[in-house]
Amino acid sequence: MHIGLIGGIGVAATVAYYQRLTRAVADLGKPLELTISHGDVHTLIRNNLADDRQAQANIYAKAIDQLAGAGADCVAITSLGGHFCFEETKAISSLPLISAMTPLDAYFQAQGFSTVGLLGTRVVMRTGLYGQLKQTKAVALEDEIDTLGQAYLDMAVSGVCTEAQRVMFPDAGQRLIRDRGADAVVLAGTDLNLAFDGQDTDYPVVDALDVHVDVLARLAAGQIDLKTAMGDTNV
Secondary structure, eight states, X not given: OEEEEEEOXXXXXXXXXXXXXXXXXXXXXXXXXXXXXXXOHHHHHHHHHTTOHHHHHHHHHXXXXXXXXXXXXXXXXXXXXXXXXXXXXXXXXXSOBOOSSHHHHHHHHHHTOSEEEEESOHHHHHHTTTTTOSSSEEEOOGGGHHHHHHHHHHHHHHTOOOHHHHHHHHHHHHHHHHHHOOSEEEEOSGGGHHHHTTOOOSSOEEEHHHHHHHHHHHHHTTSSOHHHHTTSSOO
């Protein structure tokens, strides 16, 4: 299965997807067919903050057409924040769209997490992953959504995590566990790996990127089919 990735939103997230997907498919002993398009993170941020879903979906649709032309069989968006217009994109996509949200509920349930704390964009935190979790309760630090959301965008745009941010995000995760009753903290922003990689925390951390990559890797390796990857059956 030839995987297409909508990348560049932002660059660090795309690099993380590329590194982890190539490693995961290699671990399965299969070759990887992969094409990556490059988007504009600043346009994505403007459309996300304005909730202009159709405008961003139209941008994605053009990228998806390019990926289809390169031979991709399916496509994924390399940004959880970028999933805000997933349904609008799915409606006009020329390729099957593999969501990063769909496998999360099943993963949380398998791990025994009934409540998860979210770190990511303002919209992701405010909407509890766009309301797409059906079996799991999502919580956030309500009074700090704007501060954390801005810090996340700054990191995503620059592709660099400052020392202050490497303290801010793990500390926020600790308070999600202590004050909001979360069983685990979800890195619900693809660039958060910049803040958490190499960090030792005393609480469970789920990188949503890894859950998404696992589905894409198994799809690329032929271990699951498109119906399963798209959530029509259990992944």
